[in-house]
Amino acid sequence: MKLMRCPINGWRPIQEFSYGGSLRSMPPPQESSDQQWADYVFHRSGAAAVKKEWWCHLASGVWFIAERNTFTDKILRTYLFQENSNHE
């Protein structure tokens, strides 16, 4: 069984979690051109890599960040989101 560590609830089966997409920073909506906004809304870094992603532990509603290798499916770290951390 594949396990993931929720930062609050510890190790739980992967079926208890939901994927929320990659962690991305939103450009300022009022100052962005249509093209910059479309790039943010639609475009993704699609190639396999170690990515920072949003995940949710469904049973408790905890949203957190997982660093996962999308080529091997190995989960490297999980932690609660912090406003000032660097991301794509």
Add this chain to the structure above:
Amino acid sequence: MFPCPKELKTHYDVVIIGAGGHGLAAAYYLARDHGITDVAVLERNYLGSGGTGRNTAIIRANYLTAEGVKFYDESLRLFQDLSTDLDLNLFFSRRGHFTLAHSEATLRTMRWRAEVNKHLGVDSELVGPEVIRQQCPLLDFTCGGHMSVLGALYHPPGAIARHDAVAWGYGRAASQRGVEIHQQTEVTGIRVRSGRVVGIETSKGLVETGKVLSAVAGYTPRVTDMVGIRTPLEIHPLQACVTEPLKPWLDCIIVSANLHLYVSQSSRGELVMGAALDPYELHATRSTLDFVEGLAGNLVGLFPFLADVKILRQWAGLADMTPDFSPIMGKTAVSGFYLDSGWGTWGFKATPICGKTMAETIANDQPHPLIIPFRLSRFEEYELVGEKGAAAVGH
């Protein structure tokens, strides 16, 4: 079936990345319809090793958007005499395609699709349980007592074909016209000068070319990274499986929109089945017990007598998903770099029309009218094609 040249030449008019159905079909129509035969098709693995040999081989045109319906209908038309065209039996078999609705909301979507289809001349009809029962008497209409079947979108031209043979047939026919197919040849880079493609780097050396077509579906992001193009593609595994062979009992193709299940019986007697996409991004063709367990539960709900039938094998392919469930095709911001991508869960049925329209797009450096709605720039222009008739969409 065709010669396998060892060495690459130093120049080709067109280089196609990916010897799947789409890439080989494009090569074939470039040679047949446009007289462009100085073409190399490069394949990192073996011919048809990607999505071409991993789908569930369903061919249909009963989509929801006008853009989608016209495109897939033309593909279905091309499939109908493709065996003769390629001189190879593709086991193309017209079966009739039922998309079951288990709720009022789904029935409404099915009616919507049926009306769009009929308006565009595609044979589709909303039918009640009695019509389904005539063609599929073994179906449990209560679905185990929890998801009663209320009706279905019936699409009589729905068909299946032998997917590997489609790649072999296109490959052989292209090769006979002078196209070179190089398997075990990996593309490692694309050379761009002043916004134009000038060459391609491979594991067998450098090749000069002014035109490159990427037809690699689930591997597209690593190719677009080589030319610095951003796309909305996100890769998810799509799994499938087959049962042990059974005596023929299922003539039609049965799909359940609510249960996310599709099943048909191959000419060998195996039930070929698929379900929903894996729920998160992953670039690996691994199989999971979750998938086969969930699928088997839904299958036994519809056909309780299959409870003792064994699953023979399961596998996965990489689906390059787009936000609007439509492909990304045509020219790009890099001159001479063409994309045939965004094939998600709907690529096999589009093989002939993709080959034909991409060949014309490459030959004339102008997008074929049928694929203009699917251009990459539609996202920047906020002109998406919401294709809710795709298999990946729940209703």
